[in-house]
Amino acid sequence: MRIKQILNNNVALVKRGGHEIFVVSKGIGFKKQKGQLVRDEEVEKMYILDSFDMLDHFSYLLSHSDPNDIILINNIISYAEKELQFQASDYLSLTLLDHLEFLIKRVEKKQYIKSPLIWDVKRFYPKHFQVGIRALRMIEEQKGIQLPDDEAVSISLHFVNMEESKIAKQDKVSEMQILGDIISIIEKNFHVKLDENSTNFLRFTNHLQYFIQRVMKGELHNEGKDTLGLYQQVSQLYPAAFKAVQKIKVYIQSQFDSQISIDEETYLILHIRRVTERLEEEK
Structure with missing residues (x-):
């Protein structure tokens, strides 16, 4: 494998055959330079993506990630693979790393979300939920923080999504139409064009897909009293x-x-704020 780009002290983008691969190797940024070869035995972890469109997104993510967070995500996935008896894709590793980054930023702002799906996930996907709970405990131990069990829901859904059968073609077309309509509403409201290649946009559309699926199935949830305070706070802030x-x-x-x-409103406000905040700052 030959180094195409050094992303940080521990991560590089390499060329292997016809593929571009992210590799994690302690100190590679000091030991190697662009154009040099890297042997398989020097690499601790490889991420092989099946889409070139995702390279920019994840190269930014990996270059700004704490190496310990990469190890943490690998440990969470190893545990999940054992408990759920499945083989995770490299894409899942990177989306969970992305999720962890967003979670930590929310914790720093004390923005905890009461998930409307917690009881459904507990009921229909108990094993996945327990994996999510275990992931929270691992995050807490490494970061020295405390997290509510609701935060396990979104982690659990990453693993549920790996195993769910694909949505029927017609439903998928309808889902994409609704997604486009909601994006259009946001862009007109803020008088901006969202950057479809940005990390925040990809995260936001991932959330919207779950939301739209619940809408289409008539599974929108009633609000809980615990969310009201956060709802009032973010409504005023944003x-x-x-x-x-x-x-x-x-x-x-x-x-x-x-x-x-x-x-649902609270979720949407927070995600819309995140996907538009940089654009607002640039105006």
């Missing part, structure tokens, strides 16, 4: 995102005769 969510509420009501709960 008024533009709140306004966008009110427009999305009207859209969902008109298309599906469904009401978005405070839980």
Whole structure:
């Protein structure tokens, strides 16, 4: 394997045959230079992606990640593979690393989310939920923080998604149409064009896909009292995102005769804020 780019002290992008691969090797940024060869035995972890479109996204992520976080995610996945009896893709490793970064940033701001899906995940995917709980404990131990069990839900869903059968073709077409409509609402509300190649956009659309699937199945949830305080806080902190969510509420009501709960609104406000905050700063 020949080094194409050094991303940081421990991560490099290499060329192997016709593929570009991320490799993790302690101190590779000091020991090697662009163009040099790397032997397999020097590498601790490889990430092989099946899409060149994801290279920029994950190269940025890996170059800014704590090497200990990469090890932590690998340990979480190893545990999940053993408990759930499946083989994880490299893409899953990277999406979980992305998820961890977002989680830690929210913890620093004390933005804890009451998940509207916790009871459904506990009921229908108990093994996956326990993997999510174990992942939280591992994160807590390494980071020296405490996390509510609700945070296990989104981690669990990463593993559920690995095993779920694909959505029927017609449903997928409808899902993509709804996704496009919601993105359009946000862009018109903020008078911006979202960067579809950004890390935040990819994270946001991943969340929206779960939301849209719940809308299409009529599985939107009633709000819980525990979420009300956070909802009031983020509504005041991020008024533009709140306004966008009110427009999305009207859209969902008109298309599906469904009401978005405070839980769902809180999720959407936080994610819309994240996907638009850099664009707002540049205006």
